[in-house]
Amino acid sequence: MAFELKVNGKTVSVDADPQTPLLWVLRDHLAMTGTKYGCGINQCGACTVTIDGQSARSCNIPAAQAVGKSIVTIEGLSPDRTHAVQKAWAELDVPQCGFCQSGQIMAAVGLLSKNPKPSDADIDQAMNNLCRCGTYLKIRAAVKRAAELV
Amino acid sequence: MTKHRTDFTPDQAQGVVRLGRREFIISAAAAGGGLAIGIAPLQPASGATGNKLPSIQSSGAEFTGLVSIAPDNTVTIRTTKCEIGNGVHTGMAMIVTEELGCDWNLVRGEYMPPNRNLKDGNLYSKTGALAYFSGRSTGKEMMEQLLQVGASARERLRVAAAQKWDAPLDQVKAEKSMLVHVPTGKTATYGEVAAAAAAVKLDKEPELKPQAQWTFLGKASQRRMNLPLLLDGSAVFGLDVQVPGMVYATVRHVPAHGGKLKSHNFDAIRTMPGVKAVIVIDPNEGKRGLPDRVTAPMGLTATTNGPQAAVAVIADHFWQAKVALDMLPVEWDAGEGGKWADTKAVYAALADAAKDTTKGNVLRTRGDVDEGLKSGRRVEMEFMTPYQDHFVMEPLNGTALVTADRVDVWMSTQHAQQAMYVAADETGIHPENVHVHATYVGVGCGRRIYGDDVRTVVAIAKKMQGTPVKVIWTREETTRQGRYRDIAAAKITATLGDDGMPKAVDINQAASRPIGRNLSDSPYQLAIPAFRARTKPFNTNIMTGPFRGPVYTSNCFFLETFINACAEEAKIDPVEYRRRLLAQWPDKGWVKALDEVAQKANWGQSLPRGTAQGVAIGNWAMATSTDGAPVPNSGSTVAAIVTVEVSRRGNVAIPRVDIAFDLGRIINPDAVRAQMEGGVILGLSSALNEELNVANGAIVEGNLDGYRAMRQADPLLPQEIHVHFGGNSGHDRFSEAGEPPMGPPPAAFAHAYFRATGKWVTRQPFTKHMA
Numbered sequence: 001m002a003f004e005l006k007v008n009g010k011t012v013s014v015d016a017d018p019q020t021p022l023l024w025v026l027r028d029h030l031a032m033t034g035t036k037y038g039c040g041i042n043q044c045g046a047c048t049v050t051i052d053g054q055s056a057r058s059c060n061i062p063a064a065q066a067v068g069k070s071i072v073t074i075e076g077l078s079p080d081r082t083h084a085v086q087k088a089w090a091e092l093d094v095p096q097c098g099f100c101q102s103g104q105i106m107a108a109v110g111l112l113s114k115n116p117k118p119s120d121a122d123i124d125q126a127m128n129n130l131c132r133c134g135t136y137l138k139i140r141a142a143v144k145r146a147a148e149l150v
Numbered sequence: 151m152t153k154h155r156t157d158f159t160p161d162q163a164q165g166v167v168r169l170g171r172r173e174f175i176i177s178a179a180a181a182g183g184g185l186a187i188g189i190a191p192l193q194p195a196s197g198a199t200g201n202k203l204p205s206i207q208s209s210g211a212e213f214t215g216l217v218s219i220a221p222d223n224t225v226t227i228r229t230t231k232c233e234i235g236n237g238v239h240t241g242m243a244m245i246v247t248e249e250l251g252c253d254w255n256l257v258r259g260e261y262m263p264p265n266r267n268l269k270d271g272n273l274y275s276k277t278g279a280l281a282y283f284s285g286r287s288t289g290k291e292m293m294e295q296l297l298q299v300g301a302s303a304r305e306r307l308r309v310a311a312a313q314k315w316d317a318p319l320d321q322v323k324a325e326k327s328m329l330v331h332v333p334t335g336k337t338a339t340y341g342e343v344a345a346a347a348a349a350v351k352l353d354k355e356p357e358l359k360p361q362a363q364w365t366f367l368g369k370a371s372q373r374r375m376n377l378p379l380l381l382d383g384s385a386v387f388g389l390d391v392q393v394p395g396m397v398y399a400t401v402r403h404v405p406a407h408g409g410k411l412k413s414h415n416f417d418a419i420r421t422m423p424g425v426k427a428v429i430v431i432d433p434n435e436g437k438r439g440l441p442d443r444v445t446a447p448m449g450l451t452a453t454t455n456g457p458q459a460a461v462a463v464i465a466d467h468f469w470q471a472k473v474a475l476d477m478l479p480v481e482w483d484a485g486e487g488g489k490w491a492d493t494k495a496v497y498a499a500l501a502d503a504a505k506d507t508t509k510g511n512v513l514r515t516r517g518d519v520d521e522g523l524k525s526g527r528r529v530e531m532e533f534m535t536p537y538q539d540h541f542v543m544e545p546l547n548g549t550a551l552v553t554a555d556r557v558d559v560w561m562s563t564q565h566a567q568q569a570m571y572v573a574a575d576e577t578g579i580h581p582e583n584v585h586v587h588a589t590y591v592g593v594g595c596g597r598r599i600y601g602d603d604v605r606t607v608v609a610i611a612k613k614m615q616g617t618p619v620k621v622i623w624t625r626e627e628t629t630r631q632g633r634y635r636d637i638a639a640a641k642i643t644a645t646l647g648d649d650g651m652p653k654a655v656d657i658n659q660a661a662s663r664p665i666g667r668n669l670s671d672s673p674y675q676l677a678i679p680a681f682r683a684r685t686k687p688f689n690t691n692i693m694t695g696p697f698r699g700p701v702y703t704s705n706c707f708f709l710e711t712f713i714n715a716c717a718e719e720a721k722i723d724p725v726e727y728r729r730r731l732l733a734q735w736p737d738k739g740w741v742k743a744l745d746e747v748a749q750k751a752n753w754g755q756s757l758p759r760g761t762a763q764g765v766a767i768g769n770w771a772m773a774t775s776t777d778g779a780p781v782p783n784s785g786s787t788v789a790a791i792v793t794v795e796v797s798r799r800g801n802v803a804i805p806r807v808d809i810a811f812d813l814g815r816i817i818n819p820d821a822v823r824a825q826m827e828g829g830v831i832l833g834l835s836s837a838l839n840e841e842l843n844v845a846n847g848a849i850v851e852g853n854l855d856g857y858r859a860m861r862q863a864d865p866l867l868p869q870e871i872h873v874h875f876g877g878n879s880g881h882d883r884f885s886e887a888g889e890p891p892m893g894p895p896p897a898a899f900a901h902a903y904f905r906a907t908g909k910w911v912t913r914q915p916f917t918k919h920m921a
Contacts (some may be wrong), residue, residue, distance in 0.1 A: 016467070017423060024469040028398070033390035034383015036592075038543060039625045043854035044861075046543065074383035086381045093373045096824055097235025098380035099387055099543040099592030120869075128863040130854065132543045132593045133235050134831030135824075136862050137871060 003067055007032070008076025018064035023047045025063040026073060034074035034102045038130065045129030048103040048110070049073045055110020055126075074102035077109065085109050088146035096133035104129050108143045117147055178306055178348050181218055185344035187303045188216040188228075216262070216299045217246055219307075223327055223341030225252045228262045230283050233376060234564055234594030236888050237821040240375045241287035242296060244817060248366045249300030249358065252340060253327040259375050261588050264567040269582055283567040284599055288817060288884035297358050303347070305356045310346035311338055361815075361882075371820030376590065388562025388589045389622065391549045396618035397426060399610055400471045401462040403631050406484035406847030408691045411459040415479040419463065422477065424470030431460040431609045438578025446571035453693055454600040455572050458631070462610045468622050487691025487847025496637070496690055496844050497534060503660035503688040504532070504639040510658070510686030513670035514778040517680030522654025526645030529716050533642070534913045535704040537842040537849070538635040540697055541859045544592020546623040546631070548607035552577055552615055560587045561604060564594040572601035576608040595832070596696030597633060626852030633695030634842060636662040637688070638704035640669075642712045650720025651730060654680035659708070660688040665701040668768050668893065669709050671780045673735040674728075691847050698832060699770050699889035706893030707837065707900070707914070710766035714901040715910060724765050724901065725753055737782035739812030740767060743789040743877030750874045751791040751808035760796045761805075764901025765789070768893035771886065783881045786890035787812040790830070792868075794902035802920060804834070804866055804899070809891060810874040814883035819875065822887045826873045829891030834868065835860030837896030841915045858917075866917070 002015045007030065014029050021040075026032045026049070035058060038046030042060035049058045050072045077083045081090070085108045095101045104127065111118055111126040118126065123143050131139070178187040218226045227246050233239035243259050264283065287293070304324050311329035312319045315336055323330045327340045379385035404411060416428040433456065440446065450456075461480055465471035490496055503509075549560040550573070557579050563569045566588040574581040591598060603623075611619040623631065638661035647653040655678050657669055670683035697703070717727035725748045732740050744767055748754075753763060772785035793806040809826050816822050839858035843850040851857040860867055900911050903920065911919050 017469075020467075020469045024467065027390075028467045028469070031392055032383075033386075033392070036387075037389060037545060037622070037625075039854050041625070041853050041855060044543075077382065081378060081381045089381055090373075090377060093377060093820060093824075095235075095374070095377065095380045096237075096828055097233075097543065097591060097593050098376070098385060099590075101380050102383045105381070124863040124867075128861050130541075130543065130859055130861050132541055132595075132832065132859065134828035134835075134860075136831065136867055137827065138824075139862065 003064070005063065005066060005071060006069065007071045008073060014063065016063065019062045021059050022049070022061045022063045022066050022071070023058040026058060032073055032075055036099055036102055038100065038103070043130070044100070045107055045127065046100050046103040048106040048129070050106060050110050053113050055107050074106055077105070083109070084149035085112065085146040087149055088142040091145060092138050092142045094135055094138045094142050096135055100129060100131045104131065104139055108146060111143065112147060112150060116150065118143060178350070180345050180348035182220060183345055184218060184220040184341060185303065185306065185348045186218040187299060187306070216296070217250065217303050219303065219340050219344040221341045221344065223256055223339045225250065225257045225327070226260055227257060228260050230262045230267070231285065231287065232261060232564055232566055232588045232591055234591040236286070236825060237374050237818065238285070238287050240372060241818060241821065243375060244367060244372055245287060245293055245296040246300040248364055249297045250304050251324045251326065254372060256327055261566065264570045264586055265582050265584055267567070284565040286886045286888070288886070293884065294358070298355065301356045301358055305352060306347040306350040307340055307343055309350045309352070310343040314338065314343060314346065367817040368815060371818055385590045387544050387592050388549070388560060389544055389547050389592070391560040391589060391620065393549055393551065393560065393618040393620070396549060396620050397464050397466060397614070398468040398471050399429070399462045399464045399619050399621045400468060400475050401460050401606060401610065401621055401623060402475055402480065402627060403458045403460040404482045405630060405849070406482070406487035406691060407458065407693050408487050409459060409485040409847065410483040411461065412481040412483045414461050419474040419478050422470070422474045424466035425463060425474045426466070427464040428478065429462045429464060429610050429613045431457055431462070431606065433457040433459055437576050440571065440575050441578070441580050444574070444581060446568065446575070448565070448568050448600070450571065450575050454695070455602040455605050457605055457609055460606065462621065464614065464619065472624060484847045485691070490690050490844050490847045492845060493843040500637060500639045500660060500688050501532065501534065503686055504658055505641050506686070507658055507684070510684045511664060512682060512684045513666040514675065515682045516675055517654070519654050519656050519680040519682040522680035523643060523645050523656060526647060526653055527719060528643065528645050529712070529719050530641070530643045531712055531715060531910070531912055532639070533708040533711065534639040535635070535637065535707065536914060537637050537692060537694070538697065538836050538840040539629050539632040539842060539857065540593065540595045540597040541629065541857065542593040542595065542597050545625050545628040546603045547621060548603055549618060549620040550607045550611035551618040552608065552612040554615070555579060555583060557584045557608065558587065559584065559604060559608065560589060561607070562589050562591045562598065563601070563604065564591060564598040565601065568599065568601045569604045572604040573608045576605055577612050595698040596700065599696060600633070602633065629852045629857065630849045632849070633693050635697035635836065636694045636701050636704065638662070638701060640708045642708065644712070644716055646716060646720055650722050652678050652716055654678070655682070657683040659683070659685045659705070661685065661701055661704065662687070662689050662694045663701055666778070667702045667705055669705040670778055671772055671774045672709055673737065673740065673780045674713065674731040676734040677731045690844070692844065692849065698829070699892040702768070702770050702889065703833065703836070703892045706766070706768035707896045710768060710894060710897030711900050711910065711912060714764065714766070714897065714904070718904070723754070728767060735782065739783070739787050739877065739879035739881065742879055743767065743787050743810045743812045746874050746877035747789040747791050747808050747810035750810065750872060751793070753791060760798070760906055761793065762902045762905035763791050763793050764898040764903070764905060765791050766894035766897035766901065768890070770890040770893060783883065786885040786887065788890040788894050789877065790894035790898040792895055792898040792902050794899060794906055796903070796906040800921065802866060802903070804868040806870045806872065807868045807895060808872045808874065810877035811890065812877050812879045813885040813887060814879060814881040816878065817884060823873045825887035826891045827871045829888065830868060830871050830895050831860060833892040833895045834866065834899060837899065837914050838866050838916045841918065
């Protein structure tokens with residue numbers, strides 16, 4: 001069944017079961033693979049995107065629920081990696097393997113839009129994503145740096 | 151019963167066959183208007199486009215040299231090792247850059263295809279498979295090769311420039327990708343003379359610079375080369391591979407490792423949306439095997455990469471395949487593993503094995519231990535570490551296209567060469583015709599070395615000949631089909647002399663891989679009159695594999711906790727206790743690292759009630775003599791101090807961890823820091839939180855709802871990690887940084903917890919035993 005989604009400012013048509021999680025529509029139907037599959041149960045945060053400005057875990061949202069809303073993925077954050085969060089991430093060289101970092105960056109974007117000056121506790125609670133390389137302390141520092149750069 | 155015939159040993163990692171610098175065969179050739187240089191005869195290779203997928207090379211004519219310099223002055227450095235997050239891709243390019251004298255901003259990296267290496271007579275893997283296709287960049291032979299290629303390229307460029315300017319060679323300087331005629335100030339870029347340099351014949355290859363003259367390595371830190379691609383989601387991991395015409399599969403293996411498929415009913419799902427087929431992997435079907443006279447350097451064994459019984463659903467999209475597989479009626483036969491009814495039964499049998507002094511292999515003995523144990527203050531402890539999953543961030547996956555005479559595999563792998571041999575073995579197609587397109591890797595940690603995932607992917611794709619198939623394990627399947635951290639237990643007994651120091655130590659350990667690293671090879675034994683370490687294999691049907699410092703992580707926890715208990719019993723400061731134990735040990739890096747961490751963590755400071763510090767030290771990959779004795783100035787030594795806060799209600803927090811190390815020397819300080827920080831967190835996560843349970847031979851936990859991998863908001867996340875560089879000895883080795891920090895922090899935590907509460911935690915995961 002075909003339906004339309006608004007992703008990174010463009011309206012795209014998708015022919016899929018509307019109950020398919022948004023994650024798999026992005027990845028397999030729209031070939032936007034920056035958004036990652038990690039756990040599939042709304043825990044690890046690798047699939048984080050923003051929907052109408054709020055960070056959301058796309059593995060746990062049927063695509064149908066995102067119809068009519070504005071979805072932003074890592075690919076749409078900026079044309080040239082110059083979003084404040086991307087700049088902070090580059091400055092602190094946050095990633096190791098990098099697989100979780102799209103989700104980390106998008107979670108940080110969502111957090112900063114609600115809370116421009118988050119504390120350590122705010123960051124931990126709002127993100128709580130999994131990074132198996134253990135970049136958590138750099139993530140915290142980078143979120144704070146991004147808050148300065150916004 | 152599972153047996154491990156191959157292992158991730160430092161002997162392999164450091165190379166077995168020596169390749170002296172004089173034996174390098176440097177070849178240079180013109181390529182695309184530029185220069186290609188390497189140690190192999192250079193041959194044309196077919197290429198594709200794009201560098202977001204690092205294995206795919208530039209379009210047009212290509213050569214397989216390790217280094218190419220294009221007319222536009224860009225430098226491409228081809229590496230045999232896959233980037234798993236440890237920065238190896240960056241490290242290898244940095245090493246070449248030191249001698250090549252190129253502008254780091256003009257360097258890009260690609261992977262060397264393993265079948266090209268094979269066609270070139272294994273010239274890139276002369277010194278051992280692991281040394282060239284997995285792990286780190288700083289092994290001695292690897293570094294010499296990379297430095298030599300850089301130097302040989304630079305020298306050809308200088309000669310070409312000298313010829314161009316009709317100037318004596320000693321007037322030509324090479325710096326930052328520019329050649330300068332010093333007397334006149336004339337300049338040319340490397341790219342401008344690259345084609346002429348390809349024709350230069352040198353009488354002999356240049357000598358390498360002494361390390362004291364290095365200007366790049368060990369100086370300023372460099373960021374990882376693929377950083378920009380990780381900021382906008384464009385880096386291609388295995389999961390992200392798109393091949394035209396591909397279909398998707400998801401797979402379920404027999405939950406009890408080693409079991410069989412009894413039945414399945416495809417008819418129940420045949421008409422579900424998108425479903426195309428069900429494929430059965432039958433381990434008894436027989437693989438095709440490698441062609442005559444081809445052998446896989448790392449071996450192909452049932453336990454490391456053999457097929458497991460499995461069913462896979464093929465569909466147009468992953469989600470359709472997943473939904474259908476969840477609905478597919480499947481019955482399994484647990485086989486021999488079914489006898490392991492629960493975790494308790496496994497732990498009881500493991501503890502019995504550790505305590506059984508009638509069996510096992512004595513790895514090391516000095517003095518009369520039985521006599522020594524008869525008198526003196528006695529310290530005795532039992533320890534255990536459970537099965538744990540790597541929980542690789544990127545679930546297992548791979549994409550393959552199998553035709554009659556060629557296999558293409560797109561794989562998130564730590565070891566592209568092993569992937570090639572596994573694919574060849576599964577299909578019977580010659581490895582030269584197996585094209586492994588390695589991707590960036592969403593965590594390796596040892597899980598993606600042996601290629602059981604490659605086997606499954608190719609076993610499925612070979613039944614869909616001509617159609618590319620992308621196989622994705624769900625998270626639950628990834629977790630339940632792990633090759634886990636080795637299970638291990640130990641009973642250690644000591645008697646203390648009047649001076650409080652151990653006079654006899656008897657170690658009895660059992661593990662799924664009977665390895666004594668950091669136990670039988672401990673340098674403490676030099677100060678202990680009677681010392682014995684015994685190990686024995688203990689296995690269930692559940693498969694294990696290397697996990698960021700295999701068995702080292704368990705042994706280091708056992709021994710260091712025990713030494714802390716001896717020191718506490720003797721009422722001697724545990725840092726001082728170790729200084730005494732190490733007094734006769736010629737490798738001064740140990741005490742240097744210990745002193746550095748003690749000073750920087752302000753060891754001995756007075757702390758509020760409920761707050762305490764604990765200490766531990768360990769060494770990953772230390773060499774041993776043939777009789778098992780420790781070899782000084784080898785491996786990577788790490789010392790840790792963990793600060794623990796225990797509230798009156800018993801809530802535990804880790805405000806701070808301090809780490810010092812001796813790796814000899816280092817090339818990229820920030821990369822070392824990142825490995826240390828990450829190793830502290832993964833080491834503490836596994837020790838504090840992680841445990842896989844067993845039910846009827848199968849793993850219970852599948853996902854983060856049941857498996858507590860440390861996340862950002864975990865109350866036990868260390869709040870600060872301080873990495874101190876002052877312990878480095880400067881000894882002439884560049885030892886690895888990934889595994890070593892996994893060892894000491896758990897023991898240092900257990901020590902701090904004891905000092906705060908009076909209770910030793912001797913079994914992991916600690917959170918289960920701290921309450």
